[in-house]
Amino acid sequence: MSPGRKASRPQPPSFANKQSILFAKKHRKHRLWLWVGGLFTLLILWLAAVMIYQTHKPLPPGLSYESPSYKVNQVHFWYDLTHADGTENGSQKEQILPRILQIIEESREFLVIDMFLFNNYTHKGQYFPPVSKMLTDKLLLQKAAYPEMEIVFITDEVNTNYNSAPNPLLQEMKAAGITVIMTDVDKLRDSTPVYSAFWRTFIQWFGQSGKGRIPNLMASNGPKITARSYLKLLNVKANHRKLIMNETTALISSGNVHDASAYNSNIALEVQGPILADILQTEQAAARLSGTGPLLRKEPVFSQANERSAGEPLEVRYLTEGKVYKYTLEAISSAGKGDTVWMGMFYLADDKIIKALLEASKRGATVRLLLDPNQNAFGRDKIGIPNRPVAMDLNRRSDGKIDIRWYNTTKEQYHAKLLFVAKENGRSVILGGSSNFTARNLDDYNLENNLWVTLQRDQPLYAEMEAYFTRLWNNDGADYSLPLDTYQSGVTWIKYMVFRIQKFIGFTTF
Structure with missing residues (x-):
């Protein structure tokens, strides 16, 4: 500094400068909120578009099927009944599982089974008849007795806790040469649109597999589940069908072959004749959701045999x-x-x-x-x-x-x-x-x-x-x-x- 000169002091900003600085700050803040608002609006529009599309998208080919009308001489009616008799589990009259096991035993050409619930998981302290193991063992015996016979088992991801853990019974089937198909229900329409839009946008890409750490709320004795599997479970949809068919007959049931469902009261209807080709066609459509090719290696020839019954067909x-x-x-x-x-x-x-x-x-x-x-x-x-x-x-x-x-x-x-x-x-x-x-x-x-x-x-x-x-x-x-x-x-x-x-x-x- 030169001698005799006073040090200059910083001058306070003028009023105009102050206003300019405040305006710039407000402008930046405004632009930020515009960006945030724009992104939020785009997200809402995106989620709304996902909701609309996923609830109204075209169904995959072969679903929502109505067969032609067929005349048959007989339809068999089967039922399971459990009724209160003063004991803990009541008294049970069971017809459906015995008939399913009999159909397996009668099969020579092929078997197609589509079953929603199929596992032996239960809550601690509970006992149920081991019906899922019974069905597995019957299929394994039939495959061993007739190695060339094709057996296809279609089921829902709920039985692997939405990919958190392998199902040992299904693993046994695969090891014996039975085709197991896990239905990809993500291709179906969404019935919980608000949650499904969130799940499809942010979560589905991460999959569900991995070491489960969360207790199994569906069955406390079952394997632990990943958080991502629970999030998929909340996107509620299912392959809810219950069917067993072979070259001569098809049984359509309300009942699952599932240990914790073993005491449930259920009904089933069994039919034969040309309608079997339509039933197989709908199962092919279900399998196609998972990228599966032809269910059977060769086109089946269905038996036309149908028991005679009194009255009009x-x-x-x-x-x-x-x-x-x-x-x-x-x-x-x-x-x-x-x-x-x-x-x-x-x-x-x-x-x-x-x-x-x-x-x-x-x-x-x-x-x-x-x-x-x-x-x-x-x-x-x-x-x-x-x-x-x-x-x-x-x-x-x-x-x-x-x-x-x-x-x-x-x-x-x-x-x-x-x-x-x-x-x-x-x-x-x-x-x-x-x-x-x-x-x-x-x-x-x-x-x-x-x-x-x-x-x-x-x-x-x-x-x-x-x-x-x-x-x-x-x-x-x-x-x-x-x-x-x-x-x-x-x-x-x-x-x-x-x-x-x-x-x-x-x-x-x-």
């Missing part, structure tokens, strides 16, 4: 996915004065089905619903949703004209999915198989399969259906069913509100 169709919905609504809508609508159902929650039942009752049809109380799930307690609030609603809206009874469950489920519209005049209708009467099961979200049958009153199957329902309804020989008020209480209204909220947001198992 029955008419049958094979239905999958949303086509079950179509024929269910048609059947209930055909019921009028003098007709009886019988329904045995694990889950009843679909609004169109509920409306059709109310309208059938108004037309003078007798409507009788035998429902599961939704209190048990594989030995664990549930809170009665959806059936209890739905029953309350139906009873109120029909002024008590729709008759409702609960199956008298112990630790099992009344897991039937059966509709029987008994006509006073004309052909009666039967629909049975895997489909609960819920949007998830009927509206082209899950893979499902049902057999549709029409018949005259003089057919033995008509008498079998009538005997099945009246036995359970009237408690012939045991306490099979309970009156409506058994599972109705002051909190049922609260459950109804919970049920409606769950349906609105779509975050349900029904």
